[in-house]
Amino acid sequence: MLKFTEDKIFTKEQVQELFLSVNWISGQYPDQLYKALMHSSTVLTAWDDTRLVGLIRVLDDTEMLAQIHYVLVHPNYQGQGIAGKMLELIKEKYKDFFYLEVMPAESKNAPFYERHGFHVMEDGVPMQIVQKK
Template sequence: MIIYTEEKIFTKEQVRELFLSVDWISGEYPERLYKALMNSSTVYSAWDGKKLVGLVRTLDDSELVAFLHYALVHPDYQGQGIAGILIEKMKEKYKDYLYIELMPEESKNAAFYENHGFQIMEDGVAMQLCNFSNKH
């Protein structure tokens, strides 16, 4: 049985393991990743016992805009609806904001978010300034 919480009860090692399970570079910086999550406006996490199996985080301005960043589920738990539940919990929390925005890093994930009510901005374009090298 998967349990969901907004409490930030995860450890550095748990988030490192989760992020590396989906090959996200953030997992290679466990200290910084943990600090970033602890300082995020909201983090919902999914647990199978003591195992962190999913996570979504949001940064917000406390009134108008919430930016959903990081929605991931451990590969062993994908396809069970966990990500959808995490997204719906975040949508409920921010239902009174004017916008909940996100930028899927892979266009193949757009359909998942569309299934949860998000729309592609008609004239929008994703932009990013990358301050690290992918070469290790």
């Protein structure tokens, strides 16, 4: 049975293994990734006993805006509804905020978020500066 928690009880190695399992470049920077997660507003994790199998990271301003930054599930656990369950828990936590935003890493993931009530921003254009590679 899976357990979900906001307690930041994960190790640097557990986080790195999860991120590398889905080929996310963040996993190549374990020190920075771990520090970023430990200083994030919310990190919701999914556990199969002692194995970290899913994670959502949220950055928020405490009142109005919350941005979902990571949603990932280990490939061996995908297709079991874990990401959807985590997303619903996050939606409940942030239900009193004006905005809960997500920017899917790939457009093919947009239907997943739409099934959970998200809509494409009408006049929004995602933009970023990549400082390091």
